[in-house]
Amino acid sequence: MRTELVRAGKSVSYVILELCSYGETGDFQVLPRSAVSLQLDSILAGVREDRHQAGIADDVLLARLNGTSVSLYSDGRSVLERVAPCSGSAAWDVYLYLLGKEDGREA
Amino acid sequence: MDEMEQSESIRRSFPSLPVRGAYLDSAAKTLTCLPALEAMSDYYQNLDANVDRGIYIRSANASLALEDARSSVASMICVPQDQLAFFPSTTWAINAVANGIAWNSGDRVATTVIEHHSNFLPWLNLRNRGVDVAVVKSSPHGYIDSEDLARKSEGARLVAFTHASNALGTLQDIQSLTETARERGAMVLIDGAQGVSHENTDVGAVGPDAYAFSGHKCFGPTGIGAMYLSRRLLDAMKPSILGGGSAGDSSPEGFTLRTEPATAVFEPGTPNIAGIIGFGAAASFRLSGVCCDAPVSTEALSLKLLEGLLSIPGVEVFGCGDTGRRIPVASFSVSGYSPHQVGMLLSGKHEIMVRTGHHCTPTLWKTLYGRTEGAVRASLHWYSTAKDVDALLEAVALLKTNR
Numbered sequence: 001m002r003t004e005l006v007r008a009g010k011s012v013s014y015v016i017l018e019l020c021s022y023g024e025t026g027d028f029q030v031l032p033r034s035a036v037s038l039q040l041d042s043i044l045a046g047v048r049e050d051r052h053q054a055g056i057a058d059d060v061l062l063a064r065l066n067g068t069s070v071s072l073y074s075d076g077r078s079v080l081e082r083v084a085p086c087s088g089s090a091a092w093d094v095y096l097y098l099l100g101k102e103d104g105r106e107a
Numbered sequence: 108m109d110e111m112e113q114s115e116s117i118r119r120s121f122p123s124l125p126v127r128g129a130y131l132d133s134a135a136k137t138l139t140c141l142p143a144l145e146a147m148s149d150y151y152q153n154l155d156a157n158v159d160r161g162i163y164i165r166s167a168n169a170s171l172a173l174e175d176a177r178s179s180v181a182s183m184i185c186v187p188q189d190q191l192a193f194f195p196s197t198t199w200a201i202n203a204v205a206n207g208i209a210w211n212s213g214d215r216v217a218t219t220v221i222e223h224h225s226n227f228l229p230w231l232n233l234r235n236r237g238v239d240v241a242v243v244k245s246s247p248h249g250y251i252d253s254e255d256l257a258r259k260s261e262g263a264r265l266v267a268f269t270h271a272s273n274a275l276g277t278l279q280d281i282q283s284l285t286e287t288a289r290e291r292g293a294m295v296l297i298d299g300a301q302g303v304s305h306e307n308t309d310v311g312a313v314g315p316d317a318y319a320f321s322g323h324k325c326f327g328p329t330g331i332g333a334m335y336l337s338r339r340l341l342d343a344m345k346p347s348i349l350g351g352g353s354a355g356d357s358s359p360e361g362f363t364l365r366t367e368p369a370t371a372v373f374e375p376g377t378p379n380i381a382g383i384i385g386f387g388a389a390a391s392f393r394l395s396g397v398c399c400d401a402p403v404s405t406e407a408l409s410l411k412l413l414e415g416l417l418s419i420p421g422v423e424v425f426g427c428g429d430t431g432r433r434i435p436v437a438s439f440s441v442s443g444y445s446p447h448q449v450g451m452l453l454s455g456k457h458e459i460m461v462r463t464g465h466h467c468t469p470t471l472w473k474t475l476y477g478r479t480e481g482a483v484r485a486s487l488h489w490y491s492t493a494k495d496v497d498a499l500l501e502a503v504a505l506l507k508t509n510r
Contacts, residue, residue, distance in 0.1 A: 001189070001368060002174070015174050019160050021365055023356030031167050079162060086355065087367055 001088035007099065012036060012076075014095075016088040019079070025067070026086030029079050030095045036076030039102050043072065046101025061098075068094055120392070121326075121490045128458025129495035134273055134301060134436050134486035135462050139389070140326035146388035147328065147381040157377055159352070173380055176387025183325075183390040184299070184318060185309040186335040192370035193333050193383055197300040198225040200319035200334035201267070203373055204296055205229035207344035208265070212237030217259040217266045217293070219243040219251050220474050223273050224467040226298040230267055243268070247475060248429040249275035256284055260291040265316075267295075270302025274468040274484065275426025276409075276436030278302065285315050294340055300324050304488070305405070305434045316340040322382065327389030331382035341369045350375035405487050408496055409435035412485060415500040421507045425475075425482055435487035438466075440478075441506055449483045449506065457502040461485045 001016040012032050019027040040061045047054040047063050054063035054070075061072040069081040078098070083091045118124050121138040130138065150172065156163070158170040174188075181188035194200040210233060218230045220242055230240050241259040244252040249272050260266050266288035271278045281297055288295045299320040302308060310318045316337040323329040336344070346353060346364070353375045355363040364372050412435070416424050421442040427433070441449050450463035465472050465481030472478040485499055 002178075015171060017159055017170055018365075018367065018371070019162075021355045023363060029162070029167065029170075031171060033171065077164075077167065 001092070003092060005096075005099075007103070014076075014092075016091055016095075018086075018088065021086050022082070024086060025082040025084045026091075027079065027081045028083055028088065028091035030077065030091065032076035038072065038074045038076055038099075040072065040074050043098055043101045046104055047098070063098075065094060065097070070094065070098065072098055117490045124490055125458070125460075128460065129491075129498045130460050131485040131487065131491070131495060131499060132460050132462050133304075133488035133491070134276075134324075134434075134484065136323045136329065137304060137326050137488050138490060139323075139328060139385075140392045142392045143322075143327050143385040143389040147385040150381045150384045158380055169380060172384050172387075173378065176383045176390075179387040179390040179394075180333050181335075183394055184303060184320070184335060185311045186318070187311075189368050190337070190341070190370065191333055191335055192373040193331060193378060193386075194319075194373070195330055195379065196332040197298060197319045197321045197324075197334075198332075200317075200332050201226055201296065201298065202229045203334070203347065204265075204317055204340070204344060205233060206347040207373075209343075209345070210236050210238050210264075213239065215239045215241060215259075215263040217241040217243055217256065217263045217288075219245060219256070219268045221245045221249050221251065221272045221275070221277070221468065221471045222267070222269055223298065223300070225300070226267050226269060226296075227468075227470065242470075245471075245475065246429060248431075249277035249426040249471070249475065250429060250431050251279050251284060253280070253284060253287060257287045257291065260288040260293045263288070263291070263293040265294045265296060267298070269298040270300075270306070270308070270318075271434045271436075272426065272468075272471070273301045273436070274466040274471055274482070275438055276301075276433045276486075277426050277429070278306070278432040278434055281308075281315070282313050285313050289314065294337075294343075301434060301436075310335050322386035322389060325389055325393050327386040328382050331379050331386045333386070336370060336373075338369075344373075346372045346375065348375055352376070405435040405489060405491065408487050408491055408493065409433065409437070411493065412437050412487065412496045412499070415496065416503065419500070419504050419507060422503060435491070436484060437486075438482040438484045439503075440482050441503060444506065446481055446483045449503075452506060453483075453499070453502050457498060459499055459502055461499075 004013050015031045017029045063070040071079040080091045120141050123138050154169045156166040156169045178188045181191040216230050244255045285295045295315040296317040297315045299318045303320040304324045319334040321332040355365045416439050423440045425438045446463040453459040462484045
């Protein structure tokens with residue numbers, strides 16, 4: 001699945017690949033097509049405010065959002081495990097949630 | 108740019124163009140364009156990783172390159188990329204449809220008398236499953252009979268026909284034929300192997316349920332093809348080959364099929380990654396308009412070829428007695444020689460490369476011309492020159508003189 005996102009006046013296209021499927025849930029990888037630089041500290045703070053478990057290790061944000069495990073790199077790549085329902089659009093919603101935390105901090 | 112500079116420009120794009128003789132077998136395989144060769148080499152030299160489930164940048168880049176290629180190939184025929192699946196060839200793609208639909212005894216399918224075996228045998232084979240397979244007639248010169256197609260589309264679940272005849276070069280009115288079949292409720296599959304190579308086709312606007320084609324007919328590598336699939340056909344089909352990437356879930360009790368993207372179940376196992384990337388580069392090349400650099404248009408060359416052959420005594424040209432549109436393919440016979448003999452003589456003495464035989468369309472030859480041995484086929488493309496055509500005409504004329 002491909003999608004476009006405009007942030008800070010810049011349009012970036014993303015590819016969402018299904019890695020593994022378990023029926024009701026699935027693992028996905030989100031790949032930005034051009035360079036993205038994320039402030040992981042801002043996202044971490046926002047995620048924690050929502051009372052999710054999260055931390056940063058080796059420059060990777062690791063979080064647990066309900067049943068979904070998140071690994072987010074500052075270059076925008078992300079692995080989202082056990083996304084429910086098992087669909088690219090559900091994975092994209094999780095990803096948008098994370099980006100929204102950075103946007104909220106920036107605002 | 109003068110003619111010599113234009114020729115050199117084209118030649119640089121096709122490094123395998125023969126230095127001597129003439130390559131006139133593009134309907135079997137177009138020469139591979141340099142961008143496709145470079146893209147495949149780049150994949151093996153710099154990425155060389157499997158796609159999809161590698162959680163490392165190299166694999167991610169391979170996945171992105173594959174999806175970019177899908178986008179390029181889909182753009183070439185103006186269809187959404189999420190409705191384009193890759194198959195090893197046009198043949199495999201058509202078989203995936205024929206074997207993927209749950210046919211009921213008494214269902215009807217129609218194909219045509221001019222089809223390549225790839226779009227003929229998979230349908231005839233359905234008779235073993237109780238399907239009524241009708242064969243649509245063509246005009247004496249190889250254009251599908253639209254009235255017969257309308258009759259045989261009545262009550263049909265699927266109608267399959269070619270975009271252009273590989274044997275005769277006749278280009279079919281796929282828009283009208285598609286409308287005719289769809290108005291009667293049939294799904295439509297088009298074999299685009301020959302047509303896509305020469306025609307800029309907006310498949311989305313034509314509106315078939317499937318359009319299958321191959322990389323090696325449009326400057327890409329062999330071993331890779333693609334097929335556009337409509338939503339309703341995707342809903343009606345099940346994969347006949349299963350493996351990695353097919354399942355939504357599995358257990359000892361059974362499995363569910365993956366549902367997203369809808370085409371994924373038709374691409375089980377590790378794909379032909381380099382082939383797909385090369386196909387994508389060839390599609391971009393095809394879309395780049397590089398044909399404008401051709402010293403003479405293939406249409407003009409085709410006309411020169413046909414007129415030249417028709418002017419040689421003892422030469423019979425097939426499929427050109429009508430005013431319909433054509434791709435640059437000329438099939439002919441030379442009296443006193445079998446097609447294979449002509450091919451051997453052209454190859455040995457003159458290094459002219461043509462294809463001979465029935466071109467996987469024995470039904471066409473028997474039905475339209477009462478022939479079993481087929482013909483000699485010369486086919487052109489962007490890199491073909493007037494010199495190539497002259498060489499063939501002179502060599503054929505010489506055959507007649509020497510007989």
